[in-house]
Amino acid sequence: MVHWLRNCWYMAGWSEEIGDTGLTRRIIDQPIYLYRLEDGGIVALLDRCPHRFAPLSLGMREGDNVVCGYHGLTFSPQGKCVRNPFAERIPPGTDVPSFAAVERHGIVWLWGGTPESADPSRIPDFSFAEEAPHSRTLRGCMLMRANYEYGTDNLLDLSHIEFVHKRSLGGDGVIFAGEHSVYVEGDTLHSNWFARGIPPPSVAYGRYPPGAKVDHWLDMRWDAPASMRLLIGACPHGEPREAGFELPQAHILTPASEHETHYFWASTRYDNLDSAEVDAALRKLLVGAFEQEDKPIIEAAYANVRGKDFWAERPVSLGVDKGGARARRMLQGRIRNEQAPIG
Numbered sequence: 001m002v003h004w005l006r007n008c009w010y011m012a013g014w015s016e017e018i019g020d021t022g023l024t025r026r027i028i029d030q031p032i033y034l035y036r037l038e039d040g041g042i043v044a045l046l047d048r049c050p051h052r053f054a055p056l057s058l059g060m061r062e063g064d065n066v067v068c069g070y071h072g073l074t075f076s077p078q079g080k081c082v083r084n085p086f087a088e089r090i091p092p093g094t095d096v097p098s099f100a101a102v103e104r105h106g107i108v109w110l111w112g113g114t115p116e117s118a119d120p121s122r123i124p125d126f127s128f129a130e131e132a133p134h135s136r137t138l139r140g141c142m143l144m145r146a147n148y149e150y151g152t153d154n155l156l157d158l159s160h161i162e163f164v165h166k167r168s169l170g171g172d173g174v175i176f177a178g179e180h181s182v183y184v185e186g187d188t189l190h191s192n193w194f195a196r197g198i199p200p201p202s203v204a205y206g207r208y209p210p211g212a213k214v215d216h217w218l219d220m221r222w223d224a225p226a227s228m229r230l231l232i233g234a235c236p237h238g239e240p241r242e243a244g245f246e247l248p249q250a251h252i253l254t255p256a257s258e259h260e261t262h263y264f265w266a267s268t269r270y271d272n273l274d275s276a277e278v279d280a281a282l283r284k285l286l287v288g289a290f291e292q293e294d295k296p297i298i299e300a301a302y303a304n305v306r307g308k309d310f311w312a313e314r315p316v317s318l319g320v321d322k323g324g325a326r327a328r329r330m331l332q333g334r335i336r337n338e339q340a341p342i343g
Contacts (some may be wrong), residue, residue: 002258003291003335004028005225006113009123011252011264014139018042026056026256027110033057034101034108037064043077044099044110050081056096071086085291088183105130106139107252107264124223129266137268138283142291146302148253148261149310149328152226154298155251158218164297168289170202174216175320182323189330191323193218197237205232207245213237214244222327224334226253245270259306265290 010027012034017023022035024047032054035049043185047055049068059069065073074083079098084090100111100118105127111118129137141159144151157176178195195216201209208214215238219231228251235244250266267286272278305313310328317325 002029002061003334003339004255005331006111006338007117007119008112008224008334009109009227010112010225011227011262012044012101012108012110012254014141014264015103015108018108019185022057024055025262026260027262028112028255029257031055032110034110035061035064035066037077040109042101042103044073044101045077045079045201046097046099048096049073050094050096079244092196103287106137124221124227124229126227126229126250126252126266128268129250134273135268135270136273136279137266138279138286139264139266140283140287140290141262141264142295143210143256144253144261144263144295145259145299146261147258148226148255148301149254149324149331150298151261151263152222152327153321153324154229154294155228155230155253156189156220156222156327157321158191158193158220161299164293165289168285168293172199172201172219174198174201178216178218179322182326184330187224187330187334189222189223189323189327191220191326200234203232203247204245207234208236215239215241220323222323224327224331225255226271228252259302263295 012025012027012032013023018034018036020172022033024031024033031047033045035043037043045056047057049056049070051071051073054068054070056066056068059067062074064077064104065074071314072085073081073094076082079091079096081094095233098115100115100121102122102123106129107126109123131137161169162175174195175193177198178193180193184189197213198216200214201216204214214236216234221229230249230251231246232249233241233244233246235241248268253261256262267282333343
């Protein structure tokens with residue numbers, strides 16, 4: 001049996017995905033129907049009518065209420081059944097589970113626990129991903145046929161760029177020239193690479209003259225269950241980071257089920273804001289890296305151990321993978337604490 005972390009925020013989608021008809025997405029193995037209230041707020045209900053289990057998303061809206069398209073039961077945004085078209089009496093057990101949902105910085109977040117326990121202060125900071133006059137953000141999502149923790153392993157161990165991304169992002173030897181550090185602040189884990197005095201990596205091409213030496217960083221921040229922010233930057237060797245540039249990315253993994261993951265990504269830049277050509281080239285690069293390089297290797301690795309306990313398979317440690325291992329341990333600890341009896 002899979003045990004999910006409950007008292008945390010799962011990314012349900014990008015704000016623009018919640019259109020006029022709403023959005024249905026499987027999250028922690030439950031079908032969730034998200035839609036907007038007339039005032040723009042977000043509602044999240046279990047997408048299953050309690051009568052004969054039809055998806056509410058196939059029904060219709062009456063103001064802020066949802067009418068099941070099978071037999072006409074009507075539900076409020078809180079999931080309470082407010083109308084039975086066949087009688088004045090509403091049978092017991094007719095309400096639908098609801099979830100706390102918050103929209104922040106262009107992201108819709110879903111709280112995995114009871115709505116009363118939802119704590120918006122625990123939403124990780126992805127403010128850079130919101131559209132602003134001074135920045136341009138590209139966003140995407142792909143379905144990955146692998147457990148979400150295997151995606152976390154990949155992102156917290158960026159040494160794979162030297163091998164997986166030879167045709168796209170290109171490590172250029174950065175990993176071998178760099179130093180790796182892992183540390184924890186509260187509930188947040190950091191897995192960072194830093195290289196001193198190296199030739200400009202691919203991300204810095206055109207920003208520095210030939211023969212220049214730069215300091216380069218790849219800083220990854222992880223918050224449970226799998227919300228990650230990557231800062232990619234470079235500056236002239238020996239100078240403070242503020243003298244260079246930094247490009248933030250979001251890599252947020254939401255489990256659809258034990259064996260499938262919604263992989264949300266975003267990349268923000270601060271130049272060429274109105275260039276459709278830069279947008280197209282960057283999107284092609286990122287989609288190629290994530291969907292054609294990361295996704296196949298993660299899925300293939302997971303297929304080799306699908307249904308088996310990760311630690312029981314005795315994975316070898318190379319040192320560079322300690323960020324992912326640490327995140328797994330932290331997540332397991334959080335889940336155990338939630339399941340521990342009170343008192």
